[in-house]
Amino acid sequence: MxxxxxxxxxxxxxxxxxxxxxxxxxxxxxxxxxxxxxxxxxxxxxxxxxxxxxxxxxxxxxxxxxxxxxxxxxxxxxxxxxxxxxxxxxxxxxxxxxxxxxxxxxxxxxxxxxxxxxxxxxxxxxxxxxxxxxxxxxxxxxxxxxxxxxxxxxxxxxxxxxxxxxxxPQNEMRSGLAEMLKHGLIFDKNYWEQFLDISTIDFSDLDILIHRSVVIKNEIVMQDPTEKHIRKALNFGHTLGHAIESYFLENENKKTLLHGEAIAAGMILESYISWQKELITELEYRQIKIAIKAIYDPVQIEENDLQPIMDLLIHDKKNEYGTVQFALIDGIGAIKINQLVENELIISAFLDYKS
The missing domain is CATH 3.40.50.1970 (Rossmann fold)
Structure with a gap:
């Protein structure tokens, strides 16, 4: 290659x-x-x-x-x-x-x-x-x-x-796949659509899929090496995903999540927020949710977990001046950065994720 x-x-x-x-x-x-x-x-x-x-x-x-x-x-x-x-x-x-x-x-x-x-x-x-x-x-x-x-x-x-x-191991392979899904959602709709039915993927072509993912990330990073602007797009799914990952890492009553498992949940949650902000259609949101849930087991998030996870959002590295900022998809294959999201909408996203 x-x-x-x-x-x-x-x-x-x-x-x-x-x-x-x-x-x-x-x-x-x-x-x-x-x-x-x-x-x-x-x-x-x-x-x-x-x-x-x-x-x-x-x-x-x-x-x-x-x-x-x-x-x-x-x-x-x-x-x-x-x-x-x-x-x-x-x-x-x-x-x-x-x-x-x-x-x-x-x-x-x-x-x-x-x-x-x-x-x-x-x-x-x-x-x-x-x-x-x-x-x-x-x-x-x-x-x-x-x-x-x-x-x-x-x-x-x-x-x-x-x-x-x-x-x-297979669970680690699935963890890595989450970032590939993300690259499709934020940059390349055709690439995303290759993953809609995981059973149809020819993993003998995995080298080609990996190469494409590296090309996508590189094209974004080359425009913004120090993450002042468009590189923030790569954080789609990570604002809530990292908070979930950190919470499960510190909580002895929770099973530690692999990075990709947390990010998969984060992408569903942030896709819901994108839909509610009319950046994607309900059909696009349902497609994303179904495709990701077909690959990853749902993360068990209870009602009493929500506030501790929300509290961790303030430490996200994209935040500026004490406000939490999201990178949201603006149609599949495109992104909007620096999006402010109300707490009520974040909670609503968690409730929908559990449904």
């Missing part, structure tokens, strides 16, 4: 990815090479990756325990200390091999260690391939608040090898 040129770095696919990696290692005088993994990718992906690396550099593996719960500053401090103990310097290269937690956290570690060292991201989950691969967002959670600490800093390159998806 054709390489995608993102904002100051390329996204290479499959065999071209390793050719580009080894050429880069050959042409740059790095002092040493560190590979950051979590416990999952260390077990399932590292042994597949290492044979592709042609270098005489010393390679050190740094592993942390898998899970969103470990995407925090404590883990960063541990990795910074290990890098220091192993003699990392400003000419070191860091490769982040893993899902979104690894690439977000590893990118932040690299961007801040000695004021920044080169890093390469190799996403190994569907979610990280279609979402975390583009845009340069790095960072960690602050308590249960998603991605509160971080910087925008681009990698040297991103390498997408879809062979790693063979190691990904």
């Amino acid at each position: 054709q390489t995608i040129q993102a904002n100051n770095y390329p996204v290479h696919f499959n065999e071209k990815a390793y050719e580009a990696l080894n050429l880069h290692l050959q042409n740059n005088k790095y002092s040493n090479l560190f590979i950051i993994t979590d416990s999952n990718t260390n077990e399932y992906c590292l042994h597949e990756f290492l044979p592709h690396v042609a270098t005489e550099l010393t390679i050190e593996i740094i592993e942390f325990e898998a899970g969103e719960i470990n995407k925090n500053l404590d883990t960063c401090i541990e990795i910074w200390n290990v890098l220091t103990e192993l003699g990392a310097d400003r000419k070191s290269l860091i490769i982040n091999l893993g899902g979104g937690v690894v690439t977000d956290l590893g990118g932040f570690v690299a961007s801040t260690f000695k004021r920044g060292v080169d890093f390469i991201n190799i996403p190994t989950t569907l979610l990280s391939m279609v979402d975390a691969s583009v845009g340069g967002k790095t960072g960690v959670d602050l308590g249960n608040l998603k991605n509160q600490i971080g910087v925008i800093n681009v990698p040297v390159m991103v390498l997408i090898d879809t062979q790693y998806l063979a190691t990904v």
